[in-house]
Amino acid sequence: MSDFHTFKQGGEHFLFFSRSAKLYQVSPLAARLLERFIPAEPGTDLPAPMAQQQPLGPEEATLYRELLDLFNRERAVPLPTPYQEDALTGENSYQTFSIYLAQTCNMACCYCWNRGGTFGKPGHVMGWQTARRATELIVSLVEHSSAEKIFINFYGGEPLLDFPVLQQITRELLKHEARLGKNFCLTLDTNGTLLQGHAAQFLARYFTQVGVSLDGSQRIHDLQRPGKYGEETWQQIVDNIRNFPNQKLLGIRATLTTFSDSYLETFRHLTTLGVGRIQLEYCHEPGYHQNPIYEKLIVPPQRQLAELQQFVDYYVDYIASYKSTRDIPFVSNLLDSINRIRRASRFTRPCGAGTNTLAINSHGEVFPCIAFVEREEFAMGQTEKGSLSLHHALQGFEVDSALPCHDCWLRYDCAGGCYATHYDMTGHARQPHPEYCRNMQGRAEVFLYALTRILTKCPWHLDR
Numbered sequence: 001m002s003d004f005h006t007f008k009q010g011g012e013h014f015l016f017f018s019r020s021a022k023l024y025q026v027s028p029l030a031a032r033l034l035e036r037f038i039p040a041e042p043g044t045d046l047p048a049p050m051a052q053q054q055p056l057g058p059e060e061a062t063l064y065r066e067l068l069d070l071f072n073r074e075r076a077v078p079l080p081t082p083y084q085e086d087a088l089t090g091e092n093s094y095q096t097f098s099i100y101l102a103q104t105c106n107m108a109c110c111y112c113w114n115r116g117g118t119f120g121k122p123g124h125v126m127g128w129q130t131a132r133r134a135t136e137l138i139v140s141l142v143e144h145s146s147a148e149k150i151f152i153n154f155y156g157g158e159p160l161l162d163f164p165v166l167q168q169i170t171r172e173l174l175k176h177e178a179r180l181g182k183n184f185c186l187t188l189d190t191n192g193t194l195l196q197g198h199a200a201q202f203l204a205r206y207f208t209q210v211g212v213s214l215d216g217s218q219r220i221h222d223l224q225r226p227g228k229y230g231e232e233t234w235q236q237i238v239d240n241i242r243n244f245p246n247q248k249l250l251g252i253r254a255t256l257t258t259f260s261d262s263y264l265e266t267f268r269h270l271t272t273l274g275v276g277r278i279q280l281e282y283c284h285e286p287g288y289h290q291n292p293i294y295e296k297l298i299v300p301p302q303r304q305l306a307e308l309q310q311f312v313d314y315y316v317d318y319i320a321s322y323k324s325t326r327d328i329p330f331v332s333n334l335l336d337s338i339n340r341i342r343r344a345s346r347f348t349r350p351c352g353a354g355t356n357t358l359a360i361n362s363h364g365e366v367f368p369c370i371a372f373v374e375r376e377e378f379a380m381g382q383t384e385k386g387s388l389s390l391h392h393a394l395q396g397f398e399v400d401s402a403l404p405c406h407d408c409w410l411r412y413d414c415a416g417g418c419y420a421t422h423y424d425m426t427g428h429a430r431q432p433h434p435e436y437c438r439n440m441q442g443r444a445e446v447f448l449y450a451l452t453r454i455l456t457k458c459p460w461h462l463d464r
Helices: 028-035 058-075 128-142 159-174 197-206 218-224 234-243 263-271 301-320 332-342 419-426 434-457 459-463
Strands: 004-009 012-017 022-026 037-039 047-049 096-103 149-156 183-190 209-213 250-256 277-282 357-360 365-367
Touching (some): 004 434, 012 434, 149 159, 159 197, 218 234, 250 263, 263 277, 332 434, 419 434, 434 459
Parallel strands (some): 096 357, 149 183, 183 209, 209 250, 250 277
Antiparallel strands (some): 012 022
């Protein structure tokens, strides 16, 4: 079992311990000594010096003893406690519900992993009868949930194509807030073309977050995200963003492909729009390995890592130049990853697909999460039926019991990775692809490096 990891990033040397999630920046001399360590015995990571060609000098010997003490302390840290199901009778832990409101779209994005929400099937929008049953299911589950804050995300396709039903679901759910003693946080993912007029006013009044897809510069966006009939969409979306009644609710999500500008250049383009929350993602969603066209859009991993480090170096200096935190556009997904590391959070399973989260498609069929929608073998049931059944592959997973993860230093952060991505890449929800693991480890090294840079120059930014 691998319980530590050494790496070099940005010209600096680092030592990371899996059990405690502690990160140390070490000197070049310490890094050289660490390179000469080997496991003391099978199954442990207590370092022992390799056969020495020459004795250690005084400084090396002192540092070596300090490293041994550090490793001994870290090795004594207990393993994370396995996930415990809620023991309270009749209570569940459902907190996040995704509603595939419209499984159709008015755009034809080149990288759309679910084909506009249709998954290659005839397009469909949710009618009110289906929506009523979906709402009843959510309310019945939330009534017995241990969570106080409930997240409802409207997804697609383009969910605003079914705006009247979105209104009905919203009003119906909010009627139950006081009785249930819950706080419903309503969110929406949209392509932004319909984000205007009454729809914009309604979202600004009732929703807590609206994510808009925009891929950076006008040239790149119109290349990657044309309308259904090839029309340009960038200007229309930007106008809708600028005219939205409550800018604080908006976030922009850009997807980067081989055609895109770099991570940094895309960020620079998006900061000109006045939106505070930005999310940048490379093509890697489930489904890409099912279509050779998508393969050509995926940015090579080495380019991704180089761009991420370039961005981190720029971003930290960029943040440090501001005098007020409210003026800073921030990359939400990157900071989420960095803050998770900072909190030393350790996980033994990757997510709560089917136990903390549910997704409901436009026909009223229930799935563990949005990434499993229309994968019939993972269907959990229908909204009109009382019982839901979770696929056996998503039950009882613990990362320390997974052989592919046993020797991975990142196992308590990744916690085994995305079930749906594994299913698409290897055909097994619990079997990660080696390429997936390498990408996760490479990104983690950049995030760990970014944490040290931010803590050094602008630690206050993490408080956001």
